[in-house]
Amino acid sequence: MSIDPIDLHLLGESLRIARPDRAWLVAAVLACALVGAWGIVARRRALRELAGTERLAAKLGGGVSVGRMIAKAALGSLGLLALSLALLRPQLGEKADVAHRRGIDLVVAVDASRSMLARDVLPSRIERAKLELQTLIDRLQGDRVGLVTFAGDAFVQCPLTTDYGAAKLFLRAIDPEAMPSQGTALAEALRTAGSMFRAADRGAASKVVLLLTDGEDHQGEAQAAAEALANDGVRIFALGIGSDQGTPVPILDSRGKIVGYRKDHQGNTVMSKLDDGQLRALAAATKGTYVAAAGADLGMGELVAALHKLERSELDAVSGFQYGEAFSYLALPGFLFLVAGALLRERGRDE
Known part of the structure; x- marks a missing residue:
C-alpha cells in the first residue's frame, strides 16, 4: 500500500520523509537492539549466579569485557538504525523550482x-x-x-x-x-x-x-x-x-x-x-x-x-518544490558504525 510523503519541520528546516512505508525497518532494528540488550544482561546475570563472585564470573566469561560487549552491540545497533533511517529517504530544505x-x-x-x-x-x-x-x-x-x-x-x-x-x-x-x-x-x-x-x-x-x-x-x-x-x-x-x-x-x-x-x-x-x-x-x-x-x-x-x-x-x-536528498547524512555514519562494531574485539586482553 502506497503512503504519501510526510512533511515536517526540524530546527526551522523543512523535512520530508519520502518513503514512510519503510518505517517498519526502523521498528525492527529497535526491537532487535532491545532483544540484544536483554541478552547481554541475562548472560551477565547467569554468570554471576553460577560463579557466585565477580572475579570468578569474569574467568568463566573467558576474558570477555562487558564494556566492550556493550559498545560492540551499541555500534552495530546504531549502524543498522542509521541505515534504516536512510532508507526512509529523508529530504531536507525546500527550494522553489x-x-x-x-x-x-x-x-x-x-x-x-x-x-x-x-x-x-x-x-x-x-x-x-x-x-x-x-x-x-x-x-x-x-x-x-x-x-x-x-x-x-x-x-x-x-x-x-x-x-x-x-x-x-x-x-x-x-x-x-x-x-x-x-x-x-x-x-x-x-x-x-x-x-x-x-x-x-x-x-x-x-x-x-x-x-x-x-x-x-x-x-x-x-x-x-x-x-x-x-x-x-x-x-x-x-x-x-x-x-x-x-x-x-x-x-x-x-x-x-x-x-x-x-x-x-x-x-x-x-x-x-x-x-x-x-x-x-x-x-x-x-x-x-x-x-x-x-x-x-x-x-x-x-x-x-x-x-x-x-x-x-x-x-x-x-511549478513545484524541490527537496535535497539527505539519506547520505545517515548512510555514511551508519556504515562507519557497523565497521567499527565489527572491528571492536569483545576480549579486553589476549588469552
Missing part, C-alpha cells in the same frame, strides 16, 4: 446555475462540461489557467496557475446545488475574469475567457462587460451548451436521482434552452470565437485549435 514557460492566460468561466443540471447533454450539461474541461486542461502546455464559477453571482474558483492538478481539483468541486444564489450573471462572470487578468503578474500577450454556459442571462449588461474586456485585449471564446428546443430542469435528491422538475410561480415546468445569439455577440465583440456544443468532445477540439493559434509569451511560474 521556477519554470520558464511560454503560453497564454486562460480563465474558464463555468456556468453553475441549476439550468446546467438539464440533461439534453448527458449525463448533464454541467458534468459533461467539467469532463471536457479536464481534457482541455490536460492538453495545455505552459499556459496559465484559472476558474470562475458563476450563477446569480460570480467568484474566483481557482486563480491563474500552471498547477493543472490543482485546477482540476477545483473544477471537480463545482456543484450547482452549492451555489449561494441562483440565476445566470454573465456580466459579473466576465468582470470577475477581467479582474483576474489585471491582478496577474507578468500578464501574457494573449488573454482568453473561455465561457461555458447555456447562454441564459438574468441580469443583463453582459455586452458592456464584453466590450470592457475587449478594451483590455481579452478575447471571449464561448461554448454554448444545450439545445434550441429547451429541456426541463430536474430536481435531484441527495443521491442524484431525479425526483421532479422545477416550476415557475405559475406552476409551469421551467424549460431551459440555449441562447446562442447572445454568446455569438459576446464573442464577436472581442474578436473571439463561438462554438455550439456538438460531437463527442462538445466542440472542445475546435476551441483548442483556436487557442493554439494565439501568440504566446514567456511566463515565470512556480
Whole structure:
C-alpha cells in the first residue's frame, strides 16, 4: 500500500520523509537492539549466579569485557538504525523550482446555475462540461489557467496557475446545488475574469475567457462587460451548451436521482434552452470565437485549435518544490558504525 510523503519541520528546516512505508525497518532494528540488550544482561546475570563472585564470573566469561560487549552491540545497533533511517529517504530544505514557460492566460468561466443540471447533454450539461474541461486542461502546455464559477453571482474558483492538478481539483468541486444564489450573471462572470487578468503578474500577450454556459442571462449588461474586456485585449471564446428546443430542469435528491422538475410561480415546468445569439455577440465583440456544443468532445477540439493559434509569451511560474536528498547524512555514519562494531574485539586482553 502506497503512503504519501510526510512533511515536517526540524530546527526551522523543512523535512520530508519520502518513503514512510519503510518505517517498519526502523521498528525492527529497535526491537532487535532491545532483544540484544536483554541478552547481554541475562548472560551477565547467569554468570554471576553460577560463579557466585565477580572475579570468578569474569574467568568463566573467558576474558570477555562487558564494556566492550556493550559498545560492540551499541555500534552495530546504531549502524543498522542509521541505515534504516536512510532508507526512509529523508529530504531536507525546500527550494522553489521556477519554470520558464511560454503560453497564454486562460480563465474558464463555468456556468453553475441549476439550468446546467438539464440533461439534453448527458449525463448533464454541467458534468459533461467539467469532463471536457479536464481534457482541455490536460492538453495545455505552459499556459496559465484559472476558474470562475458563476450563477446569480460570480467568484474566483481557482486563480491563474500552471498547477493543472490543482485546477482540476477545483473544477471537480463545482456543484450547482452549492451555489449561494441562483440565476445566470454573465456580466459579473466576465468582470470577475477581467479582474483576474489585471491582478496577474507578468500578464501574457494573449488573454482568453473561455465561457461555458447555456447562454441564459438574468441580469443583463453582459455586452458592456464584453466590450470592457475587449478594451483590455481579452478575447471571449464561448461554448454554448444545450439545445434550441429547451429541456426541463430536474430536481435531484441527495443521491442524484431525479425526483421532479422545477416550476415557475405559475406552476409551469421551467424549460431551459440555449441562447446562442447572445454568446455569438459576446464573442464577436472581442474578436473571439463561438462554438455550439456538438460531437463527442462538445466542440472542445475546435476551441483548442483556436487557442493554439494565439501568440504566446514567456511566463515565470512556480511549478513545484524541490527537496535535497539527505539519506547520505545517515548512510555514511551508519556504515562507519557497523565497521567499527565489527572491528571492536569483545576480549579486553589476549588469552
